[in-house]
Amino acid sequence: MKTLVTGSTGFLGSAILRKLLEDGREVKVLIREKSNTTNIDGIDVEIAYGDLRDSDSLQSALNGCDVLYHTAAYYSLWDQNKQIIYDINVEGTRKILKAAQLKNIEKVVYTSTVGCVGLNKDTTPSNEDTPFDLNTLSNDYKQSKYQAEQVVLEFARNGLPVVIVNPSTPVGPRDIKPTPTGKIILDFLNRKMPAYLETGLNLIDVDDCARGHILAEQKGIPGERYILGNQNMSLFDILITLEKITGLKAPRIKMPFWVALSAGWACEMISNNLTGKPPAVPLAGVKMAKYFMYFDSSKAIQKLGLPQNPTENALRRSVDWFKNNNYLTR
Secondary structure: OEEEEEOOOOHHHHHHHHHHHHOOOEEEEEEOOOOOOHHHOOOOOEEEEOOOOOHHHHHHHOOOOOEEEEOOOOOOOOOOOOHHHHHHHHHHHHHHHHHHHHOOOOEEEEEOOHHHOOOOOOOOOEOOOOOOOHHHOOOHHHHHHHHHHHHHHHHHHOOOOEEEEEEOEEEOOOOOOOOHHHHHHHHHHOOOOOEEOOOEEEEEEHHHHHHHHHHHHHHOOOOOEEEEOOEEEEHHHHHHHHHHHHOOOOOOEEOOHHHHHHHHHHHHHHHHHHHOOOOOOOHHHHHHOOOEOOEOOHHHHHHHOOOOOOHHHHHHHHHHHHHHOOOOOO
16 A cells, blocks of 8 residues: 655655654655755655646656645745745645545545634633634635635545544654744744743644544544644743753743734835845734634544653754754854
């Protein structure tokens, strides 16, 4: 049984690829010609070159495959060309699921995000059934992922055996870009975080999240969603944990939300109108921080057997990886 993985060069995708290979699975990866392959260099795996915007390349990549893990996405909180986010995340998802349908793929695991899960206004953890408020779609990435998930649900209703997983905030090694959460860790290490916002996240070890994908393939019900998360932590608690791990002092100054929002607007205007480079303070990230992203992963734990290894260990491995791969500037 051969499995195609999209997004294998990324943070989460490379963890999924490694878990599949650990299980003795035969794996093919779909990558673009100019992809940064650092995360898969040295791994003996079949490579199919293609693009989510090119239907022919997707059908070719799926030749001989029985299972698809669609993990690839354009994950960015800012881009001058906003249309590319939708072309890849929404239409690219539609194209690859159509190809999977034509190839009679036996099981599809689609990587969504907890950004598509409803939030409770009192900050208590929400679950897969919490009503969704469209007003929380505060940026183009979240909007594109929400639209993509609706596409996936439509394919599921039409008979495609696709399971949706909604990862919370994976942390751990090989966060090469880094992700917005990885940047928080890196900014902490590089002493670029004089203050913090009052917000919260749900963390999960990236390897546990990867294992959750495989469990979703094996045990997940098509058309169902499963939140892959572990520990709910305020941003301040995350920083205190990083202080414990590193010995570096966590910031004690709480920044008012309006100050961060003003900085986000200013940086966005500079990026859009002057530099053309990502803003130092992404407005989309500030808007997301308005919400406590706390989630209940009981469904995935009980139905799939999602592992729950300590998130402190995952943070420690993230810190070590950044240190060992020359990401520190001081």
